Amino acid sequence: MIQKQQSRTISLHDLARLAEGRVVGDGSVLLSGVASAHDAGPGQLTFLSGAKNYAAYLELLKNSKAAAVIAPEDAPELGLPSLRLKNPYFGLVKALNFFFPFERPDYSLHPTAFVSEHAEVDSTASVGPQAVVEEGAIVEAGAVISAHAYIGRNARIGQNTLVHPGVRILADCIVGNNCIIHANAVIGSDGFGFTPHQGRQLKVPQVGNVVVEDDVEIGACVTVDRGALVSTVIGAGTKIDNMVHIAHNVQIGKNCVIVAQVGISGSTILEDEVTLAGQVGTVGHVRVGKGTTVAARGVVTSDVAPGSFVSGFPLKPHSEERKILASLRKLPDLIKKVRELEKMLEGNENK
Amino acid sequence: MIQKQQSRTISLHDLARLAEGRVVGDGSVLLSGVASAHDAGPGQLTFLSGAKNYAAYLELLKNSKAAAVIAPEDAPELGLPSLRLKNPYFGLVKALNFFFPFERPDYSLHPTAFVSEHAEVDSTASVGPQAVVEEGAIVEAGAVISAHAYIGRNARIGQNTLVHPGVRILADCIVGNNCIIHANAVIGSDGFGFTPHQGRQLKVPQVGNVVVEDDVEIGACVTVDRGALVSTVIGAGTKIDNMVHIAHNVQIGKNCVIVAQVGISGSTILEDEVTLAGQVGTVGHVRVGKGTTVAARGVVTSDVAPGSFVSGFPLKPHSEERKILASLRKLPDLIKKVRELEKMLEGNENK
Amino acid sequence: MIQKQQSRTISLHDLARLAEGRVVGDGSVLLSGVASAHDAGPGQLTFLSGAKNYAAYLELLKNSKAAAVIAPEDAPELGLPSLRLKNPYFGLVKALNFFFPFERPDYSLHPTAFVSEHAEVDSTASVGPQAVVEEGAIVEAGAVISAHAYIGRNARIGQNTLVHPGVRILADCIVGNNCIIHANAVIGSDGFGFTPHQGRQLKVPQVGNVVVEDDVEIGACVTVDRGALVSTVIGAGTKIDNMVHIAHNVQIGKNCVIVAQVGISGSTILEDEVTLAGQVGTVGHVRVGKGTTVAARGVVTSDVAPGSFVSGFPLKPHSEERKILASLRKLPDLIKKVRELEKMLEGNENK
Secondary structure, three states: OOOOOOOOOEEHHHHHHHHOOEEEOOOOOEEOEEOOOOOOOOOEEEEOOOOOOHHHHHHHHHOOOOOEEEEEOOOOOOOOOEEEEOOHHHHHHHHHHHHOOOOOOOOOEOOOOEEOOOOEEOOOOEEOOOOEEOOOOEEOOOOEEOOOOEEOOOOEEOOOOEEOOOOEEOOOOEEOOOOEEOOOOEEEEOOOOEEEEOOEEEEOOOOOEEEEOOOOEEOOOOEEEOOOOOEEEEOOOOEEOOOOEEOOOOEEOOOOEEOOOOEEOOOOEEOOOOEEOOOOEEOOOOEEOOOOEEOOOOEEOOOEOOOOEEEOOOOEEHHHHHHHHHHHOOHHHHHHHHHHHHHHHHHHHHO | OOOOOOOOOEEHHHHHHHHOOEEEOOOOOEEOEEOOOOOOOOOEEEEOOOOOOHHHHHHHHHOOOOOEEEEEOOOOOOOOOEEEEOOHHHHHHHHHHHHOOOOOOOOOEOOOOEEOOOOEEOOOOEEOOOOEEOOOOEEOOOOEEOOOOEEOOOOEEOOOOEEOOOOEEOOOOEEOOOOEEOOOOEEEEOOOOEEEEOOEEEEOOOOOEEEEOOOOEEOOOOEEEOOOOOEEEEOOOOEEOOOOEEOOOOEEOOOOEEOOOOEEOOOOEEOOOOEEOOOOEEOOOOEEOOOOEEOOOOEEOOOEOOOOEEEOOOOEEHHHHHHHHHHHOOHHHHHHHHHHHHHHHHHHHHO | OOOOOOOOOEEHHHHHHHHOOEEEOOOOOEEOEEOOOOOOOOOEEEEOOOOOOHHHHHHHHHOOOOOEEEEEOOOOOOOOOEEEEOOHHHHHHHHHHHHOOOOOOOOOEOOOOEEOOOOEEOOOOEEOOOOEEOOOOEEOOOOEEOOOOEEOOOOEEOOOOEEOOOOEEOOOOEEOOOOEEOOOOEEEEOOOOEEEEOOEEEEOOOOOEEEEOOOOEEOOOOEEEOOOOOEEEEOOOOEEOOOOEEOOOOEEOOOOEEOOOOEEOOOOEEOOOOEEOOOOEEOOOOEEOOOOEEOOOOEEOOOEOOOOEEEOOOOEEHHHHHHHHHHHOOHHHHHHHHHHHHHHHHHHHHO
């Protein structure tokens, strides 16, 4: 395993305090990193997320050199010191944040970057090699604009937001505070709007923008189109995986989770806390109610009530879709069976 | 709503002349911008596309501060001056082009760009910050190569074509006049060609190129592979949405519409005016006839006759696919029913 | 057809020696390039891959100006000199490599590139215009880092690897020898890992890396996420088409073939020589056995035994899936038929 260098240490006891968890065993053990049970070296912390298969995991731990383990509150005795938590991932987050603190670039404006003299870049922000910040753009305190990133005219990047290499934040778009935008994502490309005119497709200019609220994470190679007249909006706390396409005028609520390769058509509304699993699609102009989950590959073909768990194309309650998919395997035999019944019945008729 | 700054004004009457439409009400009203009915401020123009729900829209207009509205020819009285058009989108395009004229960069070659001394860039073209134009490349009159865009060796960019930030036009590829290529699109990546040899996949060099004809629009993060021996061609007037993949040797006709996340396999031929809706796929070496529409998520599994409306996987007439999808919901009950019939019939037999 | 310039010539006889093939006809004919039968000019070589439709091809050859043809060992007499091979693609590869040799850039470090003084770039490597190589990065002998490419901190690029424009190899990632990474691909973006905490999605830091072994090809706009704690691994000789998403912790074996727009969920294991056809998806934490092929659009929903040929969602043996899809077209009629049978049977019952 290759991992970033680690040089800090913490006792299990102190980590437990950070994570508000409970120590079982020797809390004084000193930890110098985190690794999988298989890869962990002496002094390293490992991690057990859940109870799926304790027997196999216990076997793995027996052969591990790990010094301690983060585990669910109700895990059995694990044979080495442990940090117990209701949500062990919370402990993992605390440990990783301790061992892998964010390393700010050691420059403010890199000499190879181009920053317009009519842009405002806070003195605590960083602009990396070959990055471009156009006129009228604003980069707020603590923001990091990585190498090759592009901040268009009059765009705004909020405090402590991290813009990875090759990201394009196009003109007039606004990104809030504490966001992370991954490499080669595009925010503010034109919506796909045309009207037929004299046998050709005439472009409808797209003059809205994109507003990304605070604490949003946007994956690599994601594209978010600007609104036609209004703003395309991504609500606070929403997390978007790689290669998701978000069309013009889409309104995404707060704390949504959008998994990779999803496509959201124009003017779709996702209320808060919606989950779209991988490769889901939506037709345009539909509303997906709060807290709904659409299972992988589903296509949202009409409005969905809050709190639904749906899948398939067209969209159905997930339990119904599963029943249908199971039934499908019986269809070829069913056709034969019906043919037989028909013959029997014809025989009866002819008696 | 946040929108680009607007400072031009036009009377409704003059706009009607531009759009070849009819004024109903006071044509002298001065307009200073376009917005949705909800967002429009005093002096702004709003827009009504269709008759779906006039009642709700009339209610919205009552509370709108808009000064005028673009509406379909046959819309009812709307309570404020209106511009009537058979295709109201055409009026919207005229208004948007008036209020949001394209702003050319105010430089010819940006000092941070790298342009090979063996490239030809027209004196009326613009090359933005950190852009690269390699040797032998040609950039024609009025073309705009935005920041971080890459024009490879011997590539050619036609007149007035707009290449957005981060676009890669690779060696030998040709883009026509009046095209728009959106951010981070890739034109001319290698086709996916390998042949098994001694237990490994041996690369078949891809030595063709890509030809993008005039008036084409290509979305953000689209990839168009170069032909193996020939040119991959995108016909004049075709519009391609974000994240579409176009494989080597594909021939796309004129005025096609390809919606987001479509994948077109190698050597596929789309005749003119084909529409592929979102997330459609095609197998390789098929021909899709002129004017055909493939509905969302369909997979083109064989040749399609001109003028078809098809969907599903494998592809079927759309009406048949819809019938099948509706039938599917009855399948679990059908299985039960057939089991009952079987029992009844066995009962009869045994009588 | 537009193609890169060609200026080398070779006799059919000498080409046959390179390709270890057999000449039929005049081996002394001099060849100056490769083209399709339709496009070939005098002195050019053309190519016939297989026996699908010899009659049509023979007609095409009759009208071709080609000087010779590469053909399968057992093709009939073709009317012009031919190079016969069991795998004619192997001959095509040899011919293309001869006529289109790789042209190395004629600079070592381009003056507009930024290379950290704490990076190690071999003197035989090339770093193109506006490229960035961060501190601690290593670029080995013969590697080509194209324009606008980004090599992050402590990343390593192996010998003779070709990194196309706009590629992002992020911190700590390792790419082996003789790899090709196509434009705008992203290697090492964060995995999509969050845990619910106090009503929000809390980011789980992703501290692993990506290891790309030797002889791998990765398509344009592909995204490969770094592991959460471990390495995401792409095995030697694997070929990946455009716009494929590979999530954190995925382990891909050797000589796999992953076609465009596939999505591979977290911690999935592909053993060696697996083929995933276009737009396939996998759920997380599954293992796909050696030599398995998943047909286009399939969704891997559970472990798959080695050597399988599977398709559909959920995944089934391909032959079963085909039977089901064929049966589906009979479903609407089946429902009617069962209703009729029911009525007949009720009639019988009531007799």
